[in-house]
Amino acid sequence: MDIKRLSATSVGHFSIDVLNSSVAMILTYMAGRFDLSVSQIGFGAMVYTIFAAMTQPVFGALADRLRGRWLAAVGVLWTAIFYFAAAWMPNYTAFLTCLVIGAWGSGAFHAAGMVNANAAGGVRNPTTAMSIFFLFGQAGLAVGPIVAGLYLERVGLAGMPYAALAVLPVVALMFVWMRHPIADEPRASAPVADDGNGARRHTAAFVVTMFILLIALRSTTGQSFTTLLPKFYDDLGIAPSEYGQMLGGMMGDRYNRRMVIFVSTVLAAPFCVALLQTTGWLFFVSAGIAGALLSIPHSIILVMAQQLLPTRKGMVGGLVLGFMFASGAVATWIAAFFADQYGLYAVLMAIAFFPLGAAFCAIMLPSTRRAPAPGGASKPAGAAVS
DSSP states (O other), rough: OOHHHHHHEEEEEEEHHHHHHHHHHHHHHHHHHHTTTHHHHHHHHHHHHHHHHHHHHHHHHHHHHTTTSSSSHHHHHHHHHHHHTTOOOSSSHHHHHHHHHHHHHHHHHHHHHHHHHHHHTTTTEEEHHHHHHHHHHHHHHHHHHHHHHHHHEEEEEEGGHHHHHHHHHEEEEEEEHSSSSOOOOOOOOOOOOOTTTTHHHHHHHHHHHHHHHHHHHHHHHHHHHOOOOOOHHHTTTTHHHHHHHTOOOOOOOOOSHHHHHHHHHHHHHHHHHHHHOHHHHHHHHHHHHHHHHHHHHHHHHHHHHHHTTTGGOOOOOOOOHHHHHHHHHHHHHHHHHHHHHHHHHHHHHHHTHHHHHHHHHTTTSSSOSSOOOOGOOOOOOOOOOO
């Protein structure tokens, strides 16, 4: 396993997701200044996420062409620059525009970061490496609201430039440790046709549909809670530092196998309900378990997709991760719209049961176990040693 490449891309993932996950907190803070509704907060978060998501296939293709070099580091730097500049914007429109332009850097990082993480695992451990990569990202998503809550309560938006400057050492590390191109993978010979091809084609549409619904339902719950819970607790009169720490409990873990996806998403629903019903230490426990359970399928889904086109891992990963972000963002905005009509608590309670639908989709998928190399091929000479 290429420890330096994996470390650099993982720490980069942590850094950029600290900035990304603070956006919902910042928009909630801005709501009081500009009298924004819940749907306006949701719309701002959706636009930010859409711009980060829709560019990922393009950046993924570029990452494939550059063979993992430079793009991830440039992405973190780009986001940090516009995050830094947003603090001085004179109005909400300019502020959101600055953040949205910065979101392109997040799209570039995630597309390139997945390519580097997968390559760092070599032939034997791509899922393990990808899981570590996403574990650091989940940690960033957890820490971001805590950090943002603290500086917003103490110094307001003046804390944003310091948060941006804090990621610059990580950018330098990424430029140094990810400057070499990733090794080319040997291309498998064309598969021999067999009698099962017709049956597989017959079920492909159903499997793809279940795959898409699994992603969308899971993303809806995760992103809706991440975006709208700050407003929910703000309405209850809880200070930013307090609800920032509450959201910080939603951290993930890494697992594999189809049944683990099914069981984890089923179990996530009651804990999502519980975090809306509890306060204090019970909230932290409920939020932490719900976040971990919802995060379990993340790396499995992406590795499954990348194995379909091993020579286009950046593009495929960008498509899947972009769809995760985009579907969750659009659903969050729709949820925010309904929250203005029916109340935020009622909408979040309904979304808490979405993981049950995701679990049904997961159980319909083929096995998530990684297939062996074609023809029993041994690990190529250029692969990293695990």
